[in-house]
Amino acid sequence: MTEALPAAPRYLNETEDPRTLDPGESDRLLATAPWRRFAVIGDSVAAGAGEDVDGYGSGGWADRIAAAVKSATGSLEYLNLGKRGLLLSEVREQQLARALAFEPDLAVVACGGNDVLRRDFDPDRFTRAFTDLVAEFTRREITVITVGVFDISRAGFLPSRLSALLGPKVRTFSERTARVAAELGAVHFSLTWLDAAEDPSIWSEDHLHINGRGNAIAAAVAIRELAGRLGTDARFPRK
Template identity: 45%
Template structure:
């Protein structure tokens, strides 16, 4: 049954889920306890736009997983503004106490957006590793994401510097490499073709994704998860 909102644009968007696609892909998935850790992206901060689902992509993935396995338990610990070290300090213990078998980790943008990230990148990777490894040892399938990277961020304040996009690209490459090294289920959105198709992916703040970007992210995660079981 179609949701109450008008999803006409999303249904026609080649990068989004087709009607019934998630149900087919996730049928008989094994996960029962899904936790999300990270920053504003993990929290699901978005700006709804007409024609697209209004929820952030972590909640959308939860909805699709729960539709295939009723009774799925879900905990989203994401909080805007946090750097990787803060996510580690404030969320890891709570996530482990939840006893997840699926964990989505999305953070690092608040580290990369600030000047000087290049000198801190190794430390950021080390802290990400310290966040991911305990979840894996506890039996969780860990999912990581390299977030969308725009060619430019004209609405960002001057103090962030003209190299903002370059630093975000660097984060994307390093997150993808770290995911390969750690064996996570990884979704690389940093080079997604939707970035160059003239469609708007950011909200009015010029940084966080709008409804379309979250719809695309949800589709990519669902499709990647379907290959993980």
């Protein structure tokens, strides 16, 4: 059984939140973005599960990236195939072909969290499967975004024994996804070591997913990391 979330101060709105993007920041960061077709595959992390929060925009972090790119460039086709509860193998079986058929030039691959929750989670087996999945995009010269999720063991509402079990697995998952991204040239953003995980105001009522504020924070980290690719990749010179 989880424990009740402690009370925490809430910001009045997203504009005042020091952890989110400043007004107009994403337009400035992504002004030269070349991407016009954006596909997302994965589990609930990709789908953006979690309730909205008053004063914050709606949608998951991937939806927010799509909106930011479209706002900055004026054009973006978007397909999000994320679905709750899927293992990595199921994401590949059910979503990969549809995503590739969409012919994206930008993609999110966000899965593996449900694999981590299984008792038989094998980091090496996961790494091989995740590498193969991300490579399906990078070998087609599609820019890929991967994510290291918030460390829920730091949230403060799980029993201590469960936190002690989950923490190392979440950190291993994040380290392995980061390693794959580095090897394949994907854009990785990590939330795992952010102290925001200890702030109860980012977590959904289900004590498993992040809420609207959590998604706004995740999107801010992702957009800044994605913008860093512009100008450092020869395919995307700054104007």
